[in-house]
Amino acid sequence: MKYNKDNYQKLVDEFTPKNKMLRNCIMAFIIGGAICVVGEIINDSFVAWLGISDDEASPMTSVVLVGLSALLTGLGWYDKLGKIGGAGTVVPITGFANSVVSPALEHKREGFILGTAANIFKLAGPVLVFGYLASFIAGLLSMAFK
């Protein structure tokens, strides 16, 4: 059997595992939900123990989650969790922190400036570019429609 473009694709489809989507979705739901519950617990702790208002506790929770995620990524545990949880570990803000630390670690060999520091926003950079752009447009539009 000779392989050309068409039947090679068929062969690939044949050996690609199927019906993984349902399991992926369930795991994403559970792990993602669990990370959000951890956030809620941290948030509640700030409010209950330190008497911080709800509005102020939210950014503090983000900072704690980002710190935890950075540490877990450094230890190599977050990527293991990511293999199980899929999008459940990407979608929360912990996934954003993971996307900052991973390329920074990966390029460490190239030096602390051109390796670590230069690659730190390799994945998170696009998020900030489009995020800030959307935020600027939202601000302008809110001015226009006042």
Place this chain on the structure above:
Amino acid sequence: MNYVMSFLVGGTICLIGQIIIDTFKKNNAYLLVLLVITGALLGFLGVYDKLVEIGHSGATVPLLGFGNSLAKGAMEEAGEKGFMGALSGGVIKTAPGVAAALLFGYIISVIFNPKGDK
């Protein structure tokens, strides 16, 4: 009750993310960008605040909440300071999270070494 709602809302958002990943099979960066823009749009329309009321951390922890904060910050500051507010409002409101990711990320990268795929 808050914990249950956080779990359900947060889990559902992650489930939608998983469906997007499995359907389009693109790099995760595409999903993150899509989430931030969607969050900013929902924040601009004022829809996302209602989801935060229901889901608490389930709505603020996912990256959609980051987009929501960006849009809301820009709109609040734009109301007070005009153009300069629209430019800086979102950045100011989300600065703690971004700065934490940058600084903690750098410190962790200096301390730890890459683990490699096993």
